[in-house]
Amino acid sequence: MVDVQVPRLHGYGVRWDPEGRCYRVRNExxxxxxxxxxxxxxxxxxxxxxxxxxxxxxxxxxxGER
Structure with missing residues (x-):
């Protein structure tokens, strides 16, 4: 199932939400x-x-971590 939020938000991990006018955080x-x-x-x-x-x-x- 495709996440419908992804096309409206830009970035990786930290995403700008233009509707909320704020940054949102996602565990990729x-x-x-x-x-x-x-x-x-x-x-x-x-x-x-x-x-x-x-x-x-x-x-x-x-x-340096494995």
Missing amino acids: TTGEWLCQPAGERSGFASFGAAFSAWRAFEVHKRP
Whole structure:
């Protein structure tokens, strides 16, 4: 099944949502969106804040890790 949100959002992991006028965070490994405790998708005003949240949300291998 295709995620209908993908064509409207741009980027990888951190995506700009033009309708919400904010950045959204997605775990590209699982396809899961970062959500608030109430269940709605988290939105970030700055790319830096969204990128920091994405790094914590999606596990990445660091340089030198196997």
